[in-house]
Amino acid sequence: MLSKKSTRLTAAAFMLTGGLALASCSSGSAADDSGESTHTFSVASFLIDETPNADMVHWFLDTVTEKSDGRITFDYFAAESLCPAGEIVQCVTDGRADMGIVPPTYTPDKFPLQNLAALPFMTDDNQAMMAAFHQLDEGNPQFTAESSNLGLHNLGYWSAGASIFGTKTEIAEPDDFDGLRVRAVGDGLLSALEAVGASPVALTAGEMYEGVERGVIDGVANNLDAPISYKLTEVLDNWTDTGYGHYITIGMWMSQSAYDSLPADLQKVVDEAEVALNDGQGISVFAETAATQCDYMLEQENVTLTRWDDDTIDEFKELTGDTAKKAWIETAGAAGVEDPAAVLEAYEAALTEFSSDPADRVAPLAECAQRFADR
Incomplete structure (x- = not known):
């Protein structure tokens, strides 16, 4: 497993840094010594750290940072310390955060299709569910439109865990x-x-x-x-x-504007990390912590x-x-x-x-x- 290098800001740290932390929440870009662009994105998460779901998210963020040679980094706000869970989607759409992680069922009016996960006796296989949702997102226009219409770029949907x-x-x-x-x-x-x-x-x-x-x-x-x-x-x-x-999925989105701010080579890094997240590597991290x-x-x-x-x-x-x-x-x-x-x-x-x-x-x-x- 990759080391957890993404910046994590807990609720206490957020309160201590106050306005300075809030000022860092919007996406930023700059140039490094070679003249290549660098980008820092804020991540609003409802997850408690050191849980299977949080470890999988950190694996994804760390993978993006590593594969981009540090040109993409993240300010990670755990446990609703940036936005309340019920507002995380809105935080991403209105620019208070660049990425959001929360169950779609917290805003069911926005994601009726993602609530498929609530249907009983469908599967207890975490990876099968994640791959199925990714396939829907890649190939079903109705499913994809739920997020794209909100200005969200889907990164993954996965089960919070079997009931x-x-x-x-x-x-x-x-x-x-x-x-x-x-x-x-x-x-x-x-x-x-x-x-x-x-x-x-x-x-x-x-x-x-x-x-x-x-x-x-x-x-x-x-x-x-x-x-x-x-x-x-x-x-x-x-x-x-x-x-x-x-019984419930967790969604992870990047705002489309944040994704579009990346040059083509860094979009490719994010895309490849997304594929890895959904093809089983993410759930492997989940399973390690669950054990x-x-x-x-x-x-x-x-x-x-x-x-x-x-x-x-x-x-x-x-x-x-x-x-x-x-x-x-x-x-x-x-x-x-x-x-x-x-x-x-x-x-x-x-x-x-x-x-x-x-x-x-x-x-x-x-x-x-x-x-x-x-x-």
Whole structure:
């Protein structure tokens, strides 16, 4: 893995530097000693550092800096320290930031097609999903237009991680969800939980711990970040992979104006790094960090992590039905998408294509559950 050389500005650093930091947020270009242009771009991210998603982003940024021989560098603002998560897309479009990293579902009115990731039981393969989204972005005009119409240059969409349920009591089958209050986001998860008698509760990630501690919720639906980054193993012992798969994507964009400011040779550097990010190298970095998260969970004596067997997963899937797909098609159509069913069909075909070789499967959550079963 490349060393993490991109400039990182935390919330505390941002507050300390005040107006000076804000003044550096717009893209800048200059000439180095050889007369070649140099560029520094600001990056507004919602991600907490030292997580699988953040490490993958830093790998991309470091790759661009290295391959450009330092002519492209980045000022990286982690954990919403430049823009609140719900405003990151707007920050990029209005010039407060040059790049943005945030789930498209935080602004669903702008990205109805990207919310395909919320559909249940599509895949738990991180790389298959990322490659499928990249193929849509490269070849489906409706999908590409969502970003280009906002003045955004797509760099990648990937899963935040497969859905994992943390609960106070053991969840051994779908009926065990009945009556539970579960923190969840994403239309697909909401539909699935309601189908098995649970009550979805809307809380931010930062509110999960207190929500459990105060009895507002009985459990959470999140990814492998939740037990570690939000310290939820302190209040929830039982963690379950129900086979639901992915529930949310993270998008990374550069403003089109920032991309256009680069000379052709540096645009090529960004383009090649984008291909590498999407063809499996990025997810390899993600998986490395996710494995360390599993190490942490295995060290917690109070924690269990189980994956449902295929029959139980099929039962959950049958109870959920196709309600989420129908709702997604209706929502996308209402948002002005001309033929959302055709986009869904293309997405499913791409998932099938990129999931064809089991040897290429990257599913850190399922792998972690297997490690628990083997110990």
